[in-house]
Amino acid sequence: xxxVDHFQYGLNSPICLTWELTYACNLACVHCLSSSGRRDxxxxxxxxxxxxxxxxxxxxxxxxxxxxxEPTVRPDFWELLDYAISHDxxxxxxxxxxxxxxxxxxxxxxxxxxxxxxxxDGATAEVNDHVRGPGSYATAIRxxxxxxxxxxxxxxxxxxxxxxxxxxxxxxxxIADKFGAQLRITRLRPSGRGVDVWDELHPLxxxxxxxxxxxxxxxxxxxxxxxFFHLSAYGQALPGLNLCGAGRVVCLIxxxxxxxxxxxxxxxxxxxxxxxSPGGFAGVWRDAELFADLRRPQTGGACASCxxxxxxxxxxxxxxxxxxxxxxxPDPECVxxxxxxxxTARSADTTIPRSDVDHSRSAPRNSRTPKGPVPLALSVRxxxxxxxxxxxxxxxxxxx
Amino acid sequence: MSTNEPVTGxxxxxxxxxxxxQPYRCSPSVALRPEPFGALVYHFGTRRLSFLKTPQLVxxxxxxxxxxxxxxxxxxxxxxxxxxxxxxRALAGLAENGTIEERV
Numbered sequence: 001x002x003x004v005d006h007f008q009y010g011l012n013s014p015i016c017l018t019w020e021l022t023y024a025c026n027l028a029c030v031h032c033l034s035s036s037g038r039r040d041x042x043x044x045x046x047x048x049x050x051x052x053x054x055x056x057x058x059x060x061x062x063x064x065x066x067x068x069x070e071p072t073v074r075p076d077f078w079e080l081l082d083y084a085i086s087h088d089x090x091x092x093x094x095x096x097x098x099x100x101x102x103x104x105x106x107x108x109x110x111x112x113x114x115x116x117x118x119x120x121d122g123a124t125a126e127v128n129d130h131v132r133g134p135g136s137y138a139t140a141i142r143x144x145x146x147x148x149x150x151x152x153x154x155x156x157x158x159x160x161x162x163x164x165x166x167x168x169x170x171x172x173x174x175i176a177d178k179f180g181a182q183l184r185i186t187r188l189r190p191s192g193r194g195v196d197v198w199d200e201l202h203p204l205x206x207x208x209x210x211x212x213x214x215x216x217x218x219x220x221x222x223x224x225x226x227x228f229f230h231l232s233a234y235g236q237a238l239p240g241l242n243l244c245g246a247g248r249v250v251c252l253i254x255x256x257x258x259x260x261x262x263x264x265x266x267x268x269x270x271x272x273x274x275x276x277s278p279g280g281f282a283g284v285w286r287d288a289e290l291f292a293d294l295r296r297p298q299t300g301g302a303c304a305s306c307x308x309x310x311x312x313x314x315x316x317x318x319x320x321x322x323x324x325x326x327x328x329x330p331d332p333e334c335v336x337x338x339x340x341x342x343x344t345a346r347s348a349d350t351t352i353p354r355s356d357v358d359h360s361r362s363a364p365r366n367s368r369t370p371k372g373p374v375p376l377a378l379s380v381r382x383x384x385x386x387x388x389x390x391x392x393x394x395x396x397x398x399x400x
Numbered sequence: 401m402s403t404n405e406p407v408t409g410x411x412x413x414x415x416x417x418x419x420x421x422q423p424y425r426c427s428p429s430v431a432l433r434p435e436p437f438g439a440l441v442y443h444f445g446t447r448r449l450s451f452l453k454t455p456q457l458v459x460x461x462x463x464x465x466x467x468x469x470x471x472x473x474x475x476x477x478x479x480x481x482x483x484x485x486x487x488x489r490a491l492a493g494l495a496e497n498g499t500i501e502e503r504v
Contacts, residue, residue, distance in 0.1 A: 003453055006437035013433065015440065015449065060433040062442040062449070088431075090447060113447070 010295035013059040015249040018263040022069040023359035035192040036069040037361040042256045046076045063090035072099035085113045097143025105146035117158040123171035144179040158184045166207040184223035190322035191264040230315040233308035247294035259284045264318035301328025324352045418492040420470035423503040
């Protein structure tokens, strides 16, 4: 059996674990995958978070990707960072840069086993701030300047590819080079608030080809988080695993300890359990029914007969789910156009699933009015303490 | 995720000479995590992930420190003579990337 086949049947511990420490965020990016904004009062405490680190150490999870929300706004962020590192759990954290002043930059430059990803979704303030909010470009650049000045070795600039920034790939690379950083580009998913803006922001078919060609020609040393494997059907496979790792080699721990199959799947359908349960995170990873399902051989459904199935594996589960497409059919951005056909074929009363977890501020300063049908909640779950949305838990009639 | 990292395989071009007649050990900077396919290897120095693709290779690597040379470790793990060249190539690759090192 090939290594990648083993991966499909799941591993003893995840290879790539994302841990969102808080839903609190100083920004309100329109495409936020976790609909962050407000802190959740049930957030894991410092001690609970340390207990999770202890467990990761026992499970030999050698590093975690920490995100949020904005993880650095947690007052105990730096304490947890040190705790993880001193327990053999390396940390890569994603930040908008808000807390990376000269002092923190110097502290981080003196710390081993820490990687930093600065989010930047436009190579110019105009393009970036359109999705990430006013001032966010300047904040990110200032953080990069501080890190470079402190001598922090190779931070990453993390870019979500959109219709507005595909043309800026060379400029992103130039910014990365200027600050001694490594460029990382990832795919926009219709997750979290992204469901509201996906139609407007996701790259057009010609841009997808442009992106693929750029990766093939200039992608040496550019990280992708394996997120463009659906583009491999254009021809040459892109470097990486080229498979959906959800629940198999990847998962997410959210700020309240809920464990989801993947960072882009914060929805009760992909909720496997909670780290506060008696078996802890290890119990969820090993025994969750959802994960057992994901680790069974997948049939490929409508895609199985496609000659490119081996290279794209039907694409991204979350992208399908949050556009209302069946999970065993084509990805909405299928490079052969089957996804577009499937999107067009959705009937007027197709419910677009929406996460029941929403920490957006009631009046996000960078929000937009959703266009088209109002997304529906697939099912009702008890309202949470932190649900600020007036629509929380209420299913609206379609087509309003 | 760091799966763009090289998977252990054939020896790379340059680097320290791998001599299976010498005593070796798994690097103290390395942790092996048992997995169904073999083991995941993490090097705390280079922060690289790689993979040992068979359980038998895990036995060999873990057992290196207990044997006078690599050949003896291969014998002790019961490696099929027909497989020996492939295992030696894999071990040369592991020496190259710092997973195993000569014992002094």
